[in-house]
Amino acid sequence: MTTSERPFVAITMGDPAGIGAEVTVKALQDGSIYEKCRPFVVGNVAAIDHAIEISGLDASGRVRHGLEDVAGEPGVIDVIDPENLDYSGIELGELSASAGKAAVEWVLQAGEMAAAGDVQAIVTAPINKEAAKLAGYKDIGHMEIFQSQTNSKEVATMLMADVLRVVHLTTHRQLRIACDYVTIDNVFAKVVLTHDHFVKWGFPTPRIGVSALNPHASDGGLLGDEEEKQITPAIDKARSLGIDATGPVPPDTVFTQAINGKYDVVLAMYHDQGHIPIKVHNWERSVSVNLGLPFIRTSVDHGTAFDIAGQGIAHHESMAEAIGVAVDLASDSKLR
Numbered sequence: 001m002t003t004s005e006r007p008f009v010a011i012t013m014g015d016p017a018g019i020g021a022e023v024t025v026k027a028l029q030d031g032s033i034y035e036k037c038r039p040f041v042v043g044n045v046a047a048i049d050h051a052i053e054i055s056g057l058d059a060s061g062r063v064r065h066g067l068e069d070v071a072g073e074p075g076v077i078d079v080i081d082p083e084n085l086d087y088s089g090i091e092l093g094e095l096s097a098s099a100g101k102a103a104v105e106w107v108l109q110a111g112e113m114a115a116a117g118d119v120q121a122i123v124t125a126p127i128n129k130e131a132a133k134l135a136g137y138k139d140i141g142h143m144e145i146f147q148s149q150t151n152s153k154e155v156a157t158m159l160m161a162d163v164l165r166v167v168h169l170t171t172h173r174q175l176r177i178a179c180d181y182v183t184i185d186n187v188f189a190k191v192v193l194t195h196d197h198f199v200k201w202g203f204p205t206p207r208i209g210v211s212a213l214n215p216h217a218s219d220g221g222l223l224g225d226e227e228e229k230q231i232t233p234a235i236d237k238a239r240s241l242g243i244d245a246t247g248p249v250p251p252d253t254v255f256t257q258a259i260n261g262k263y264d265v266v267l268a269m270y271h272d273q274g275h276i277p278i279k280v281h282n283w284e285r286s287v288s289v290n291l292g293l294p295f296i297r298t299s300v301d302h303g304t305a306f307d308i309a310g311q312g313i314a315h316h317e318s319m320a321e322a323i324g325v326a327v328d329l330a331s332d333s334k335l336r
Contacts, residue, residue: 006034006035006036006037006038006072007036007037007038007119007120007121007327007330007331008037008038008039008040008067008070008118008119008120008121009037009038009039009040009119009120009121009122009123009323009326009327009330010040010041010042010080010110010113010114010119010121010122010123011024011028011039011040011041011042011043011122011123011124011125011323012041012042012043012103012106012107012110012122012123012124012125013041013042013043013044013047013048013103013106013125014043014103014124014125014126014127014304015099015100015103015126015127015128015131015304016043016044016047016085016087016090016099016102016103017090017091017092017093017094017095017096017099017128017131017304017306017309018092018093018125018126018128018303018304018305018306018309019125019126019304019305019308019309019314020043020103020125020126020127020304021041021043021044021047021048021050021051021125022051022054022055022309022312022314022316023125023300023314023315023316023318023319024041024043024048024051024077024125024316024319025048025051025052025055025057025059025061025077026055026057026314026316026319027316027319027320027323028059028077028323029057029059029074030320031074033323033324033327034072034073034074036327036331037072037120037121037323037326037327037330037331038070038071038072038078039072039078039123039323040064040067040070040072040077040078040079040080041061041077041078041079041080042079042080042082042106042109042110043079043080043081043106044079044081044085044087044102045061045062045063045079045081046087046088047085047087047090048061048077048079049061050087050310052077054310054311054312055312056312058075059075059076059077060075060076060077061076061077061079062076062077062078062079063079063080063081064078064079064080065080066080067113067118067119080109082105082106082109084101084102084105085098085099085102086098092306092309092310093306093307093309093310094306095128095130095131095134095306096131096134097131097134097135097136098135099128099131100127100128100130100131100132100133100134100135100137101135101136101137103127103128103131103132104127104132104135104137104145107124107127107142107145107146108145108149110122110124111145111146111149111150111295112149114294114295114296114297115149115150115294115295119295120295120296120330121295121296121297121298121326121327121329121330122295122296122297122298122326123297123298123299123319123322123323123326124142124297124298124299124300124322125299125300125319126299126300126302126303126304126305127140127142127304128303128304128306129141140172141171141172142290142297142299143155143157143171143290143293143297144172146290146293146297147292147293150293150294150295152292152293152294153292154189154190154193154292155290155291155292155293156168156169156190156193156194156290156291156292157171157288157289157290157291158194158265158288158289158290158291159274159275159278159286159287159288159289159301160278160286160287160289160325160335161278161279161281161282161283161285161286161287161301162259162281162282162285163258163259163261164255164258164259164266164277164278164281164282165258165264165265165266165335166255166258166265166266166267166268166274166275166277166278167190167193167194167265167266167267167268167274167291168267168268168270168271168274168275169181169182169186169187169190169267169268169269169270170269170270170271171271172271173270173271175270175272178269178270178271179213179226179269179270181270182213182226182230182231182269183230183234184230184233184234184237185234186234187210187230187231187234187235187267188234188237188238190267191208191210191234191235191238191243191245191267192238192241192243193291193292194206194208194265194267194291195208195238195243195244195245197291197292198264198265198335201329201335202335203264203335205244206244206264206265207244207246207262207263207264207265208238208243208244208245208246208263208264208265208266208267209245209246209247209249209254209257209258209262209263209265209266209267210231210234210235210245210246210247210248210249210254210266210267211247211248211249211250211251211254211266211267211268211269211273211274212226212227212231212247212248212249212250212251212254212269213226213227213231213248213251213269213270214226214227215250215251215252216250217247217248217249217250227248231247231248231269232247232248235247235248246263247267251268251269251273254266255277255281259281278301279301283301283302284315284317284318285317285318285321286301286318286321287299287300287301287318287321287322287325288300288301288322289325289329296326296329296330297326298322298323298325298326298329299322300318300319300322301318302318
């Protein structure tokens with residue numbers, strides 16, 4: 001693959017008080033990444049250099065003023081730095097509005113480049129939602145930020161770890177509110193969104209297991225009626241369009257079935273219902289992928305880890321996986 005054929009992949013650095021810079025520089029030590037893409041960081045070059053130092057790596061950060069300057073060569077980490085942060089004023093592991101502001105601005109800058117078609121994928125290191133809120137942002141999650149920025153109507157978060165892939169009906173909602181979100185229209189829309197993306201990603205007839213909301217899929221109505229009144233009609237509606245959707249399947253069963261190959265993807269009804277099986281199955285290598293945005297966005301599946309920031313001990317496997325998935329999707333729209 002020639003230099004001009006390699007897709008640009010923007011990696012947003014995340015909250016500078018966390019482990020985002022560290023996991024990024026560690027992941028970019030894999031020379032094979034540069035054979036497939038031209039990665040660069042949107043963030044702060046001083047933070048990148050500090051992360052290289054504490055990790056004991058043989059590399060260096062270089063400021064680039066535009067994509068035309070991004071070489072994408074091993075050993076040199078290209079950084080587009082808008083100079084919106086004084087890194088010397090950041091206390092690692094400490095919550096701050098200035099860190100939250102810079103982190104969100106890097107996300108928005110990457111989103112602008114991706115929406116314009118200048119970069120082919122975005123990979124995000126973790127931001128801190130409290131810091132983003134302190135900075136005055138209403139949208140405090142990556143997906144919500146990108147959704148607002150691009151006016152995307154229907155979006156979803158999918159977590160994946162090995163063969164287990166889980167799309168979420170809702171993510172950052174209180175559990176009481178998330179249960180109210182289980183409606184025919186909402187479930188149907190997410191099933192269709194999931195089906196369409198998996199077809200695009202190389203699954204001719206994706207098999208979708210739809211999780212129940214209540215224990216034992218409500219035991220025939222003894223433990224709730226959402227399965228009968230909301231989820232089943234949504235599945236029937238999807239199946240009438242030729243979509244291979246099955247359910248509602250009891251939530252203590254559906255994920256094991258997916259791991260064993262019965263489903264290509266599971267639709268979970270709320271945040272923890274989907275996150276827990278992914279993180280138990282293979283947390284370190286889990287990746288987040290967004291559905292419904294006009295560009296490819298993948299992410300690490302962990303937080304800012306303020307408790308270990310600056311110690312050089314953060315694991316970078318999730319970032320490496322996120323970059324790999326982004327490159328696969330940017331190169332040929334296939335999930336491996």
